[in-house]
Each structure stands twice: as structure tokens, then as C-alpha cells.
Amino acid sequence: MRTRLALPVLLLTAAVLLPAAAQARPVRYYVALGDSLAVGIQPDSAGHSLTTRQGYADQLFKMERRHFRGLRLVKLGCGGEDTTTIRTNPSACGYGTSRNQLEAAESFMRKHRKQIAFVTIDIGANDIDGCVGSSGAVDLGCISAGLASTKRNVPKIARRLRKAGGKHMRILGMTYYDPFLALYVKGGSSNRSLATASVALADQFNGDIAAGYKSQRFKIADVSKTFETHNTTGRTTLSPYGSIPTDVARICQYTWMCTPAPVGPNIHANRAGYKLIARTFARKIK
Numbered sequence: 001m002r003t004r005l006a007l008p009v010l011l012l013t014a015a016v017l018l019p020a021a022a023q024a025r026p027v028r029y030y031v032a033l034g035d036s037l038a039v040g041i042q043p044d045s046a047g048h049s050l051t052t053r054q055g056y057a058d059q060l061f062k063m064e065r066r067h068f069r070g071l072r073l074v075k076l077g078c079g080g081e082d083t084t085t086i087r088t089n090p091s092a093c094g095y096g097t098s099r100n101q102l103e104a105a106e107s108f109m110r111k112h113r114k115q116i117a118f119v120t121i122d123i124g125a126n127d128i129d130g131c132v133g134s135s136g137a138v139d140l141g142c143i144s145a146g147l148a149s150t151k152r153n154v155p156k157i158a159r160r161l162r163k164a165g166g167k168h169m170r171i172l173g174m175t176y177y178d179p180f181l182a183l184y185v186k187g188g189s190s191n192r193s194l195a196t197a198s199v200a201l202a203d204q205f206n207g208d209i210a211a212g213y214k215s216q217r218f219k220i221a222d223v224s225k226t227f228e229t230h231n232t233t234g235r236t237t238l239s240p241y242g243s244i245p246t247d248v249a250r251i252c253q254y255t256w257m258c259t260p261a262p263v264g265p266n267i268h269a270n271r272a273g274y275k276l277i278a279r280t281f282a283r284k285i286k
Contacts, residue, residue: 025070029115032057033086033105033161034122036268037277038077047262049079056269056277057120063282068117074108076101082126083153087160102157106164118170118285120221123157124150124209125176128201129267132180138194147205154212162216172284173213173220174277175206177227177250179267182257184248185241195248202229221281227254227273 032038040055052058061073078086078093078101086101098104109116128146131139154173161171180198183191206224213220227250228234234246238253252258254273256266269277 027115028068028071028117029074029108029112030057030061030064030068030071030117031074031105031108031119032060032077032121033101033119034077035081035126036077036079037122037125037274038120039075039079040274041079041268042270043256043259043263043266043268045263047264047266049266049268051079054271054274056274056281059275059278060120060281063278064117064285067285071117076105076108080126081123083124083150083157084127086123086157087153102160106160109161109164109169113166113169116165116169118172119161119165120172120174120281121157121161122174122176124154124205125267128205129179132194143201147208150205151208151212154209155215158213158216158218162218167217170285171216171218172281173209173218174281175210175220175222175224176202177223177255177269177273178202178229178247179251179255179257181229181245181248181251182255182265185244185252185258196232199229199232199247219284221277221284223277223280226276226280227251 036049037055038057040052040058041049042052042054044050057073057075057077061071065071076095078090080092081090081101088100090100093101095101095104098107105119109119127150128143131142131146158173162169165171178198180201181195183198184195202224210220228247231246231250235243236246236249237243238249241252254276255269256264259265
């Protein structure tokens with residue numbers, strides 16, 4: 001009689017517990033670090049830069065949920081961040097008890113080391129973006145200082161992230177597209193010369209960033225290559241410009257740099273551009 005009573009009880013207990021166990025999924029985290037690109041900044045119709053959910057981190061998260069069950073997105077990026085401010089007290093973003101973005105990332109990575117699926121970072125653009133004025137005037141001293149700070153600081157940032165995450169954590173850093181190529185469509189020999197010369201600057205800048213990341217075994221999402229920065233000889237027909245160099249066309253297609261005022265020119269990627277960046281990262285996540 002005890003056996004007959006126990007069996008229904010056991011079956012009932014199994015019916016209650018098994019669905020919960022079957023539904024339980026281990027939580028995994030995607031941690032996104034960096035500047036305004038990491039938080040998906042885009043201009044509105046009045047030209048104001050706003051945070052959106054269309055950035056590369058948001059789109060990459062949606063792509064990778066198919067591969068990492070229970071994936072959650074932790075966005076720590078901050079608009080305006082550069083290679084110095086990410087390691088110091090930020091003026092625009094707060095991180096609770098952490099003093100800056102990098103410290104917040106280190107804390108989270110150490111606490112959840114076994115749960116982190118991957119980490120992405122983009123940093124450095126704000127070290128040099130302000131060196132070219134809206135009129136096309138170039139501050140060479142500003143560029144020199146920006147290149148120096150990027151080369152000096154990225155390895156330090158990478159070293160701290162690697163230490164916090166451990167030697168096996170999947171961490172990816174990206175190179176940048178060249179927004180100054182958009183000067184080409186403004187017309188005039190001077191603007192076109194600056195656009196052409198900007199490719200060499202982008203090479204040096206991205207080379208220093210990639211070297212800093214590689215020193216700590218980060219995988220590189222080569223966004224510069226994805227945006228065809230070196231396709232200077234190819235031609236693409238793009239309205240309303242007609243036939244223009246393909247590298248210039250890609251900036252016009254995937255950012256707001258060629259968009260008329262008041263929306264543009266704006267250095268940020270558009271939704272299609274962010275998707276392109278997300279796919280570049282996705283190809284490196286294995």
C-alpha cells in the first residue's frame with residue numbers, strides 16, 4: 001500500500017520539477033565596451049545625436065543569441081569616450097561604485113568570468129576625430145597627439161582587460177572606418193586631396209590599435225577592411241554623386257557623413273553600417 005501511494009507522489013514531484021529544470025538555462029554575458037559606436041549613437045531629424053538600440057552591440061547580440069543560449073547584453077560603452085577617459089573619471093557616464101568604464105568592466109569580468117561568452121571594444125576614434133574641422137581644416141598637432149595617445153593607451157587598456165578576463169576569455173577589438181573620406185564629395189581639389197591623404201592616417205591609426213589588441217591576444221574585427229577603406233581605385237555609382245571611389249561610397253552608404261544638414265554630416269554609422277560592423281565581429285566569434 002505504501003508503494004502504491006508513493007508512486008503518484010513521485011510522478012507528481014517529477015512533473016513539477018522536470019519542466020523547471022528543462023527550462024533552466026545558464027546565463028551568459030556579452031560585454032560591450034567603447035565609445036558612442038558601442039552604444040549605437042545616431043542623429044535624429046534635427047541632427048541631435050541619440051542613443052539607439054540599432055548599434056553594432058545590439059545587432060551582434062541578436063545574431064549571437066542563436067549560438068549562446070541564455071545570452072544577455074551588458075552595455076558599458078559611453079559616448080565621447082577616448083583612450084584616456086575610459087581609464088579615468090568619465091564626464092558623461094556613471095558606473096556606480098566604479099570610477100570609470102574600464103574599472104566597471106574589470107569588476108564585472110572578474111565577478112562573472114566563467115559566464116562571459118565574449119567581450120567587444122572599440123576605442124580611439126575620439127582621440128583624433130576633433131582634429132579635422134567642419135570646414136576641412138586639419139590640426140596636425142592635434143592629430144599627432146591623438147595618434148600618440150592611442151598608441152600609448154590601447155595596449156594598457158588591452159592588458160587590463162586580459163588580466164581581468166583571464167587568458168582564455170574571448171575578447172575582440174575593432175579597427176575603424178575612415179569618416180574623412182566623405183570630404184571627397186564636398187568638391188574641390190583641396191577636399192579631395194584631404195580625403196585621399198586620410199587613408200594613410202587611417203592605416204597608421206588602425207595599425208596602432210590592432211597592434212595594441214594583438215599584444216594581449218584579442219581577435220581583430222577589421223571594420224576598416226569591411227568598409228573597403230583601401231578600395232581607392234574601384235568606382236561605385238551613387239546618387240546624387242555619380243561615379244565616385246568605392247571607399248568614399250561606402251562611407252556615404254553606411255554613415256551619416258555625406259548626409260545634408262541638419263542630420264549630417266555625422267560621424268556615426270547608420271543602421272546598415274552598424275549591421276556591417278556587427279557582422280564583422282560575428283565572423284571572428286568562434
